[in-house]
Amino acid sequence: MTNLRQRQQDILEFIAGFIDGHGYPPSVRDIQEGCSISSTSVVDYNLEALSKMGYLKRSKEISRGIELVGHRSNKTRIPLLGSVSAGQPLPVFPEDHRFLEDNSIEVDPSFVEQQSPVFALHVKGNSMIDALIKDGDYVVIRSQEHAETGDMVAAWLIQEEETTLKRFFPEGERVRLQPENSSMSPIFVDAHNVQIKGRVVGVLRKYK
Amino acid sequence: MTNLRQRQQDILEFIAGFIDGHGYPPSVRDIQEGCSISSTSVVDYNLEALSKMGYLKRSKEISRGIELVGHRSNKTRIPLLGSVSAGQPLPVFPEDHRFLEDNSIEVDPSFVEQQSPVFALHVKGNSMIDALIKDGDYVVIRSQEHAETGDMVAAWLIQEEETTLKRFFPEGERVRLQPENSSMSPIFVDAHNVQIKGRVVGVLRKYK
DNA sequence: ATATAATAAGAACATGAGTTCGGTAATATA
DNA sequence: TATATTACCGAACTCATGTTCTTATTATAT
Incomplete structure (x- = not known):
C-alpha cells in the first residue's frame, strides 16, 4: 500500500x-x-x-x-501600479490601470475574492514602520473611494500629484493623514485635495 | 476592422x-x-x-x-505546512511535505524561481516583532539545512518537537536562537537538538 | 489456503478535437 | 474596374485521447 x-x-x-x-x-x-x-x-x-x-x-x-482542486487556476495576479511614499509624499500614481504586463505580482487568492479591483504598490519610506510596514514592502490595495476613520489608505494628493500611504482621519474641512511612525508628524490637507485610491488589505515582503 | x-x-x-x-x-x-x-x-x-x-x-x-501568455499559469502556489511559534516554541511541524491540498497560499513567483522548495508557515506569537513580523503573518520559507550566522530561520527543536522562528547564531556546542523582540530573551539549545528547516525569504500579511 | 476485492496490463473501441482544403464574401490596393 | 489580401464558411479527414473489456497480478480477509 x-x-x-x-x-x-x-x-x-x-x-x-x-x-x-x-x-x-x-x-x-x-x-x-x-x-x-x-x-x-x-x-x-x-x-x-x-x-x-x-x-x-x-x-x-x-x-x-x-x-x-485547490489548485485554482485563478491567477490572482494583480497589477503593480507604482510606488507610494510612506515618508514624505513623493512619487506618481498613474491613473491608467491598463494592462501593465510583467508589472504585476501574485498574491493569495483570498485577497481578490471580493468585488472591487485590487492592485499593489511598492512602499518607499518608513512612515508606516509602526504598523510593521517598511521601505521596500509591497502593499496590496483594494480600490475604494471612501475610507473609514483610521483606515490605512493609499491617498492621492491632487495638488501635489503624489500618492501617500497613511491612516485616514477626516476632520471637517480638512483631512489628517497620520503616519504610523512615532518620529513623524501627521499631514493635514484640504479635504478637496485628497482622493482615496484604496484601502490596504495586505502586505508582502521579500527578503534577499 | x-x-x-x-x-x-x-x-x-x-x-x-x-x-x-x-x-x-x-x-x-x-x-x-x-x-x-x-x-x-x-x-x-x-x-x-x-x-x-x-x-x-x-x-x-x-x-x-x-x-x-501573461496569464502565467505558473501557480506559484506553495504549501502551507503549519504554524510556527514566534513566541515560546509551541506547535508541531509535520515532516511530510505531502500534498496538503487546500493548505496552500499563492505568492509572487519570484519567491519560487530558485532551486530549493519553498513553503509557508503561519506565525504565532510576536517574538519577531522587531523584524516587523507579527502574530498572524505568513512567512515564506526556502528549504535549506544550513544557515548563515544571523539568518532568520525556521528551526526544528528535535527534543521539544517544536518549530520556532528566530535568528540563528551558532556558538560552539550550542546554538543561540535570538528573537527579534527587545522584551524577549534568546533561547540556547544544544547544537544537536536543532535542525534548520529553512530560511525566511518573505512575509505575507492580510488585513481584514 | 481459498475467496474476494483491489490493482495492473494490454488491446480495441468510439469519439473528441485539431487540421486541411476548396470555395465565398468582404476589404484593401493598384 | 481589376486584383490581391484578409476574413469567413462547410465539410471532410485524421489523429489524439478518453473509455471499456478481458485477463493477469497482487493484496486482504475469512
Missing part, C-alpha cells in the same frame, strides 16, 4: 507540474508516459480514485479534462 | 473565462460555440492570428493546447 499511494502521489505531482509547465492539463497518455505506467487504463483507474478522494475533478469525455 | 478585433477580443476573453471556470483550456469547438462562430476553421484562423500576435501559445495537434 506504500507503493500504492506512491503512484497516485506521482500522478498528482506530475499533473501539477505539467499544468505549470504547459498551461493546460496532461492527457491520460501524457500521464502514462510521465509516470512510467504501462497502460492508459491504469492511469484512468487511478485518476478515478483520486477523483473520488477529491484530489481532482474530471470532465468525462473531455480531452485533458482534469482540474486539480 | 473594428469588428475584426472584436472577434479576437471575444475569443481571448472566452478562453480566459473558460480556463478560470474549468481549470483547463477550451477546445476549438468550445470556442466556436462560446463565441457563436460558424466554423471551427474560423476559430483556428483567429487562434493562429492571436498566436502570431503573441497573445497566446498553441501546441500543434494537442487537444486544448492553448496557453494564454
Whole structure:
C-alpha cells in the first residue's frame, strides 16, 4: 500500500507540474508516459480514485479534462501600479490601470475574492514602520473611494500629484493623514485635495 | 476592422473565462460555440492570428493546447505546512511535505524561481516583532539545512518537537536562537537538538 | 489456503478535437 | 474596374485521447 499511494502521489505531482509547465492539463497518455505506467487504463483507474478522494475533478469525455482542486487556476495576479511614499509624499500614481504586463505580482487568492479591483504598490519610506510596514514592502490595495476613520489608505494628493500611504482621519474641512511612525508628524490637507485610491488589505515582503 | 478585433477580443476573453471556470483550456469547438462562430476553421484562423500576435501559445495537434501568455499559469502556489511559534516554541511541524491540498497560499513567483522548495508557515506569537513580523503573518520559507550566522530561520527543536522562528547564531556546542523582540530573551539549545528547516525569504500579511 | 476485492496490463473501441482544403464574401490596393 | 489580401464558411479527414473489456497480478480477509 506504500507503493500504492506512491503512484497516485506521482500522478498528482506530475499533473501539477505539467499544468505549470504547459498551461493546460496532461492527457491520460501524457500521464502514462510521465509516470512510467504501462497502460492508459491504469492511469484512468487511478485518476478515478483520486477523483473520488477529491484530489481532482474530471470532465468525462473531455480531452485533458482534469482540474486539480485547490489548485485554482485563478491567477490572482494583480497589477503593480507604482510606488507610494510612506515618508514624505513623493512619487506618481498613474491613473491608467491598463494592462501593465510583467508589472504585476501574485498574491493569495483570498485577497481578490471580493468585488472591487485590487492592485499593489511598492512602499518607499518608513512612515508606516509602526504598523510593521517598511521601505521596500509591497502593499496590496483594494480600490475604494471612501475610507473609514483610521483606515490605512493609499491617498492621492491632487495638488501635489503624489500618492501617500497613511491612516485616514477626516476632520471637517480638512483631512489628517497620520503616519504610523512615532518620529513623524501627521499631514493635514484640504479635504478637496485628497482622493482615496484604496484601502490596504495586505502586505508582502521579500527578503534577499 | 473594428469588428475584426472584436472577434479576437471575444475569443481571448472566452478562453480566459473558460480556463478560470474549468481549470483547463477550451477546445476549438468550445470556442466556436462560446463565441457563436460558424466554423471551427474560423476559430483556428483567429487562434493562429492571436498566436502570431503573441497573445497566446498553441501546441500543434494537442487537444486544448492553448496557453494564454501573461496569464502565467505558473501557480506559484506553495504549501502551507503549519504554524510556527514566534513566541515560546509551541506547535508541531509535520515532516511530510505531502500534498496538503487546500493548505496552500499563492505568492509572487519570484519567491519560487530558485532551486530549493519553498513553503509557508503561519506565525504565532510576536517574538519577531522587531523584524516587523507579527502574530498572524505568513512567512515564506526556502528549504535549506544550513544557515548563515544571523539568518532568520525556521528551526526544528528535535527534543521539544517544536518549530520556532528566530535568528540563528551558532556558538560552539550550542546554538543561540535570538528573537527579534527587545522584551524577549534568546533561547540556547544544544547544537544537536536543532535542525534548520529553512530560511525566511518573505512575509505575507492580510488585513481584514 | 481459498475467496474476494483491489490493482495492473494490454488491446480495441468510439469519439473528441485539431487540421486541411476548396470555395465565398468582404476589404484593401493598384 | 481589376486584383490581391484578409476574413469567413462547410465539410471532410485524421489523429489524439478518453473509455471499456478481458485477463493477469497482487493484496486482504475469512
